[in-house]
Amino acid sequence: MNKPFDIVNFGEEPTPPLLVYKYLSPERVTDVLENQTVRFMRLLDTNDSFEVRATFRRFAGPRFVKLMEDFVTEKTTEAHVDKALARKLDEIGLSSMPPIMAKVLFKEKFGKDLSAYMKDEMKARLPALSAALNALQTPEDFLNELGSSLLCFSLSETYTSAPMWAHYAVNHTGFVLEFDTAHPWFRNISDKQKSLLRQVKYVDGQLDEALDDPHAAFGSKTADWAYEKEWRVYCKF
Template sequence: MADKKRESPKVSIPEIPPATLYKYMTEARIEVISNRKIRFTQPHLLNDPFEVKPVFRDLFSKSDFEDVVKAGLEKIIRETGVLDLDNPRDEKKYHEAMRAIENKIRGGDDALFTMMNDASPRLEESFRRQTEKKIAILSLTEDRNNLLMWSHYANQHFGFVVGFRSDHRFINCTISDSDEMRRPRRVIYRNDRPRITNRALSMEPDLLFDTLYLTKSIEWSYEKEWRVVMPSEDRVDVKPQKGGDVLLYDAPHDAISEIVIGARASKEFCVKLAYMMRDTPSLHHVRLYKAATSYERYGLDFFEVRYSLSPEAMNYDLFSPRRKNPIRQAAQRYSHVF
């Protein structure tokens, strides 16, 4: 039949996130470990001024409105069985109904659509205000070895990175199969800002969610971001702050799989974090690493810190110069010759 040539609706296939997702932090954020709470940030307080700001323009065009009405009618027909589209007689009635819709909409007064589009800026502002009140975002990444992010978010390599289990209920706690929030979602990078039209509003819920909350400029693609969107009402604490409240959510220790100390972290900070982990039984499963600048490339090497052993072993792992220096390695390899 004729309708077989029509495009099938696009359906988003849920992506499986990496086993570990990372959060870059400054030294002051060590309280995330000690207090077991982490901030989820309202969109308007994030560092990207375009965050969750789709374009509401030409929301009501005749062609989009026509598509929405047709899709709605077809859905009703299929769900109710009022017409059998495999029956030639019913198929003819179906196409007659579609042509009638086309003629009615295309012959309608443009003033109605002009008036509706004039309201788009108000709809955009209303969406922005509601978003500020109702959701909060935790930005994570799949990459712990990103030099720019170490500089931008971990105080120029003086801070640290926490690796969270992506399957833990802390960030993966959907309440139903249709829940688009409460789980890690990969950010989509585009050259153009998403536009909200009638056609967009008729998308499958997951695709509309991607458009509204997961789309950023291509210039941010180096971050390889995965984000978790949570309802603001799920927070466990609020800290009033000038410019916007800080919303805190539970971050239990068993959600953490690893911690990486920055290459330039102070001795005081290294010792403080390592001793905190040693003295906190609920952190004993967490692997601790110390980052060091690579000798030959623009990158970092990571060395595990044995914080559960003697202070001497811990201090050696934290402070010994163990970068992969080929000259030092060669000297060690052939030391027996001299």
């Protein structure tokens, strides 16, 4: 398996249940139980024909602008500006000049406070940045590329779903395998406290922008599939 991929690393993730289950057909006994192998599937090839769909209208909207404005505010505090000035002065051979002096010279020459000027200039460019992001690629094209490049291993938090026994276990002739989500296989390589399991959201319609609900934008299925109560591990294809 390729390196696990965190499809959505944004905000708080729901905690996986202690146990998850995989419905399997009877012919999978050898490769799963005896050979101890599991199958990852490309997102474009899952059973939901609307798996990879236009879940959001645009990449950047008001939430994106607000996020960027907060970032600009954080990065244009006096402390951050002083550090950036010190690095720049050192690069041009003026390391002996205190940042405060450089700011005084800037204000004398341009009549503006440097920190406030930087903040205003950066915020003024945010609408153009949003427009450029939205023009770069359509959500449909992006999601199709994502669906082509990601594989997923799908599990369920229930083993008593009659439709899933019928569909995935071939009319109740197959079996269900139980997985312990505390096992290291489900843990993030760089942070063992984090699980690789991601809960699938079930939503219809479209979000205005991706940041309205990143988990729904990049990891959801239509509400018709909610009975599956699905959790996934993703990896790059």
